Every structure is written in C-alpha cells, then in structure tokens.
Amino acid sequence: MILDGLSALGTATIDPLWRPVLAWTALALPLWALLRWTDRLHPNAEYRLSQLLLAALPVGIAAVGVIEMLPDASESALRPARSVVALPAIETGPVSVPAGSWTWMHAVGLLTVGALGIGLFRLGRLGLDVLVSSRVRRRLDTAVTPSLEAEVDRLQERLGVRRSVQLCISPDATVPMTLGGRRPTVLVPERLAAAPDKLRMTLRHELVHVRRWDDCAQLLERFVAALFAAHPLVGRLRRQIGEARERACDAAVLDDGETPAGEYARLLTAFADRASSPRRSALSLSESPSSLIDRLSAMRSSIPSFLTSRAALGTALVAVGLTLTLGVVACSDSVGPSSSPEEATESSPSTAADDDEVYMVVDDPPELEGGMKALQQSVEYPEVAREAGLEGRVIVQFVVDEEGTVTNLRVTQGVDKVLDEAAIEAVEEQTFTPGRQDGEPRKVQMSLPVTFRLDDGSDGEANESGDDATTSSAASEANSGGRLFEKAGIQRVRVLMNEEGRLLIGDEPVEMSSLTDAVRQRITADAARAALIYADGAPGDRIDAAEASLRALDLQMVYIKPAA
Missing domain, CATH: 3.30.2420 (TolA/TonB C-terminal domain)
Incomplete structure (x- = not known):
C-alpha cells in the first residue's frame, strides 16, 4: 500500500509540480550564475533581477496550473495541436506493477514526500519567527527625544518614505536593524545616539530599506524559500538576494549626495565584527557582516554599470520575467494533454483510398x-x-x-x-x-x-519437467536483439525456427552451419541456457541439426519445444 501511495503521489505531482520546477531550474541556473559572477550590473539591477528569478518559480507553476484548467488548453498557442486523435494505451498482460517492484514514479512520490516534509518544517519555523518578531516589537521602548523624532521626520521627508516609522534606541542592540510590518521599527544601538553623524547615516540606510518595502519583500522571499526549501538553488538564490539588497541600499544612500563614502565605509566596518540577536534578526533587515567585503568593493568600484536607469531596468525586468514564465510553461509537458511521438504522427494531411478528406x-x-x-x-x-x-x-x-x-x-x-x-x-x-x-x-x-507485456513469473521456457512456465517482465530484460535474457546471473539465448526451417536469433537470420558460433557470441556469463522454439511444420531434420548444434555448446541447459 505504501508503494501504491508513492506511485499515485508521483503521478499526481509529476506534471503540475516537478516538470515546471525542472524547467525553471534549467532556465534560472545560467541567469543565477551570470548575476553571481558579473560585476557590471548596477547593485539595484542585480537585486531586482535576483528577486525576479525567485518569483518566477511559483509564478511559473501557477501559470501552468491556470493553463491546464483552461477549456481549450489542448489548442493553446504554446503547444501544437495534436495531429491525430489518440486513444488511451492498451496493455496486454498484467498492467499493474508487480508487488514490491520499484519504479521511477515511486522515486518521484518519495521525493515529493521529502520536499513536502522539509517545506512544512521551514514554514513552521517562519511562522515562529513571525510570532517572535511581533513579541519583540511589543516589548521595545520606542520613546525617544524630540530632537531624534524631528531628525527621523526630516529624513523621511527627504527620502520620500511614505510609511510611518518608529525609532528605538536599545542598549541590547549590537547592530542596526529594521523590524518590518505595517509600521516598521528601526532599532539602533545606544552608542550611536552619542554620534549624530553615524546615527544619521544609519537612519538613512534603514529608511531606504523602508522606502523600498524591503521588509515585505524579504518576508515573501522567505515564504517562497521555505516552500521550496528542498531545492538547493532556491536557498542560494535567497542568500544572493539578501547580499544584493544591502549593496543596492548602500548605493541608494551614497547616491543621495549627503553621505560621504569614506565615513559610510568606516561605519560599515565598525559593525563587521558584531552579530545581532538571532531572535531579533529572524525577520529583520540587519547589516550583513559576511558580505562586508563585497559591499565595500561595490562602493569603490569605478566600472560603468549596466541598467542604471529606471526605464532600462524596467524593460529588462519585464523581458526577463516574461521569458522565464513563458519558458517554464512552454517547457513543461503538463500544459494540455500530454502527447508523445509514439501517440502522434506527422501533421501532414492524410487521405483515404477514395481521396476524401x-x-x-x-x-x-x-x-x-x-x-x-x-x-x-x-x-x-x-x-x-x-x-x-x-x-x-x-x-x-x-x-x-x-x-x-x-x-x-x-x-x-x-x-x-x-x-x-x-x-x-x-x-x-x-x-x-x-x-x-x-x-x-x-x-x-x-x-x-x-x-x-509478459506475465509475471518465469521466463517463458519449458522447465526441466517439460511443463510450460509463464514469462516474467519484471525479472528478465531483453537486449537490443530481443533474445538475450538474464535472470540471477543466468543468460538465455532463444533460437526461433519457422515452418521452412530457417533460423532467427533476434531479428538476424542465422545459417545452420554458423548457429554454434552465433550463440556463443551472445553469451557473456558463465551460466547460460539455450532454447530452440520451432514452428508447427518445421522440417524434422532441421530441428535435429539445430538441437545437435546447441547441445554441442558447453551450456547449463538446452530446451527444445514447439511453439504452441
């Protein structure tokens, strides 16, 4: 029952989930590598493009699901219409998988169970982080001096921040951070209150995060990353987004013209060896000491950057987003009814004998x-x-x-x-x-x-007592010739003889004089058997000659039987 459940789960998820995920991986991997290794993009362009790559995964899966539900999905412009009406496949012999056998669909089902378990665990952790963040916010003392409130208001107006922001000077804070929400809270260390210039630069950085709604974006990114936590590229992409977010924020602060680059770099260095509380930083926008070198390098870089203007970046985002989404949909076999080369023929017109359409x-x-x-x-x-x-x-x-x-x-x-x-x-x-x-x-x-498909059982030869046995498709495998079988290390070579006495091994005709050599060439194991199966009416002398040739070989056993 467990194997049946895994198979059913794999069949149910292969089209709507795993094929779009595979398509997204193939499309996003080269773009992710390009964003990771290039230094010619503006930090803001790298940040937005990285976000777009992550968003394309759930959006692509959702697009596939929507197109599947469309009434004319089979005629979608993204997929060619079927050239012929294809009936469901018919199998003769047992159509169910033998009990206890393992197929690739079971592996897909097991992969789905594992991915679901990891995703639920990560979503649970995200929910706990949200609760912890809410509790921390309620316990913070946001009472500050009127001068600090005036400075925050001035910076909000200067930077164009529309949301109301709370400021909290905390002796427990080791690094500046922003706790997002409907009314974000900027938490800064107490020692910065005595350094107005450093405090002003810190507030600029955090307010830029608020203006760009980075707190809400980070929550959505964490949700997607938790949902697809089993995918290794998703975690790497989320970390890259976090690093790019800080570099983009640094660039926005310096572009304002009121912040000296040297003083700002020294401020970042001052927090490089400090770590924030895990409980407070769970859902906060805090400094990232691990990316300090990259951030300082980006600040000092004089290489011209691409996609610096809003128009160019907007055009690039639309183009890449459409390419990724349509690519995932087009590459996924789950759009419309699946058709294979076996079930469809050329789309050229066909005519019957009377030339009617x-x-x-x-x-x-x-x-x-x-x-x-x-x-x-x-x-x-x-x-x-x-x-x-x-x-x-x-x-x-x-x-x-x-x-x-x-x-x-x-x-x-x-x-x-x-x-x-x-x-x-x-x-x-x-x-x-x-x-x-x-x-x-x-x-x-x-x-x-x-x-x-052959029945589950033995290999279709006569047993030692001469009785017939069934043929097992699960225990035997045929090579490209169709006659070489192996089961438990025993190879079997089958020789067919038609009514005229002609011999066949696989699809190759074999002369009686070379039968011994032809069989010997197909044997690669120490233990081997041969079976001569002759059609009704085959010449008796030819049967005897073939039997003598097979028995001349050093085989474990030789079977001689007529075709029923």
Whole structure:
C-alpha cells in the first residue's frame, strides 16, 4: 500500500509540480550564475533581477496550473495541436506493477514526500519567527527625544518614505536593524545616539530599506524559500538576494549626495565584527557582516554599470520575467494533454483510398463501441512471441470512416512482425461510432498504442519437467536483439525456427552451419541456457541439426519445444 501511495503521489505531482520546477531550474541556473559572477550590473539591477528569478518559480507553476484548467488548453498557442486523435494505451498482460517492484514514479512520490516534509518544517519555523518578531516589537521602548523624532521626520521627508516609522534606541542592540510590518521599527544601538553623524547615516540606510518595502519583500522571499526549501538553488538564490539588497541600499544612500563614502565605509566596518540577536534578526533587515567585503568593493568600484536607469531596468525586468514564465510553461509537458511521438504522427494531411478528406481533430471524435474493455479483450498475445520473450509497444494508426468501420490500418512503430500483426488484427475487429464535424459524419484518423507485456513469473521456457512456465517482465530484460535474457546471473539465448526451417536469433537470420558460433557470441556469463522454439511444420531434420548444434555448446541447459 505504501508503494501504491508513492506511485499515485508521483503521478499526481509529476506534471503540475516537478516538470515546471525542472524547467525553471534549467532556465534560472545560467541567469543565477551570470548575476553571481558579473560585476557590471548596477547593485539595484542585480537585486531586482535576483528577486525576479525567485518569483518566477511559483509564478511559473501557477501559470501552468491556470493553463491546464483552461477549456481549450489542448489548442493553446504554446503547444501544437495534436495531429491525430489518440486513444488511451492498451496493455496486454498484467498492467499493474508487480508487488514490491520499484519504479521511477515511486522515486518521484518519495521525493515529493521529502520536499513536502522539509517545506512544512521551514514554514513552521517562519511562522515562529513571525510570532517572535511581533513579541519583540511589543516589548521595545520606542520613546525617544524630540530632537531624534524631528531628525527621523526630516529624513523621511527627504527620502520620500511614505510609511510611518518608529525609532528605538536599545542598549541590547549590537547592530542596526529594521523590524518590518505595517509600521516598521528601526532599532539602533545606544552608542550611536552619542554620534549624530553615524546615527544619521544609519537612519538613512534603514529608511531606504523602508522606502523600498524591503521588509515585505524579504518576508515573501522567505515564504517562497521555505516552500521550496528542498531545492538547493532556491536557498542560494535567497542568500544572493539578501547580499544584493544591502549593496543596492548602500548605493541608494551614497547616491543621495549627503553621505560621504569614506565615513559610510568606516561605519560599515565598525559593525563587521558584531552579530545581532538571532531572535531579533529572524525577520529583520540587519547589516550583513559576511558580505562586508563585497559591499565595500561595490562602493569603490569605478566600472560603468549596466541598467542604471529606471526605464532600462524596467524593460529588462519585464523581458526577463516574461521569458522565464513563458519558458517554464512552454517547457513543461503538463500544459494540455500530454502527447508523445509514439501517440502522434506527422501533421501532414492524410487521405483515404477514395481521396476524401480525413480529419485529424473533430468536434465529436469517434467512440469505440463496447469501450476500451472490448478492445482489451480483443488483443491476444501470440504464443510464439510469448515463448520467444517478445514484448514492447506497437503504435497502430487507422482511419474510422463515416460508417464507423476501421480502415487504412498501418503500424507507425513496431516491435516484431508477430506482435505488429496481433495489434492490427485486434484493432481491425473493432467498430466505432463515427466522428462528427459540424454535425456531419467524417473520416477521422486515429492512433492507438498497444503494449505487449509478459506475465509475471518465469521466463517463458519449458522447465526441466517439460511443463510450460509463464514469462516474467519484471525479472528478465531483453537486449537490443530481443533474445538475450538474464535472470540471477543466468543468460538465455532463444533460437526461433519457422515452418521452412530457417533460423532467427533476434531479428538476424542465422545459417545452420554458423548457429554454434552465433550463440556463443551472445553469451557473456558463465551460466547460460539455450532454447530452440520451432514452428508447427518445421522440417524434422532441421530441428535435429539445430538441437545437435546447441547441445554441442558447453551450456547449463538446452530446451527444445514447439511453439504452441
């Protein structure tokens, strides 16, 4: 039950979640590396572009979900329309995964459980930080002298800060910080009260944060980072945003023209060896000593920066945002019904024998009479293919005419002639309700995948007592030739003989004189078995000769049996 639950969870999340996440990763990774290593961008441009990269992850996933819910999602301009009507895949043999077997969908489900657990844990920590920050704010003494209040008001008016800001001089504060909220609180160390110039520069820095709504942006960033905490790039990107935020704020303070760069750099250095209280800094905008060197380097840099003007930065943000969002949507297979090369054919027009128009998509597609169960019951696994260990997917394309009759059958992807013919025979027996376009019956081209899977059990050979055993798709794997199987270190080579006495190993014809060498070339393990499966009517002398050649090999066992 646990494996079934993991498989169901993986199937449910692969399209709406993991494919958009993978697409975002492929698109955001090179941009993140470029922002990290370039020194030609203005700090504010680096800050906003980094925020945009992080925001593109939830926005892209949401866009995929919205497009999936659109009624005409299958005809979205982001995805080409299907060229033919594709029926659901049909499997013959057991269609469920054998109990206890592990598939990649189980891994996706397990990954989802792990990511969900980490995300919930990080969201819980974020909620606790919000509570702690609120409690700290309530306990702060925000009473200051009238002169300090006047200075804060003057700086707010000078910098264009619209929100009301509280100032708190605290003896417990080691570094300046801003506690965000509806009414932000700027917390500064008590020792700065005796140094008016340093206090003024500190207030400028913190008020720039408030003017730019960095406190609200940081809360949203932490929420997204907690939600996708299992993704390693998300955490790195959030740290990069924090560092870029401080550099952008430094640039804004110095651009005002009232703050000397040298004095401001010495102020930053003074707080480099101090750490704020973890409880207070949980959701605060505080100085980042770890990025001091980068901040001082950015202040001293004389290299011309790109995207310094608001118009250029706004254009870049819109272009990058649209590219990322549309890229995530376009790269995700979850937009509209999934279609694969196996289930769709070329979009070139197809015509029937009477040259009448054949529709690829119609308003009312043909419906199979008796449902898919009737088709499932019509598919028979050829015994000769079962004995030979043949399995795989056959794609049958056909046309349903105005009478509901199946015509123009052909195999667009085959496995073996025997399986191809079995799939065609099963589809040919079916009857459909004709497809209609504008209320009129039309010829409609359709596609049907038929999967042949061997039963769970043994490998399809005769056992030592001569009785038949079933064939296991879970325990055996076929190579590209289709006849070399291995189970528990034992290799099996199957040789087929048709009615005329001709030999086949895989798809390659083999002469009787070279049968021994052909089998020996396919054996790579110490323990090996060979099976000769001959068709009804095969010449007896040819059977005896083939048997003698196989028994001449140093094999663990040789089976000789007719194809039922």
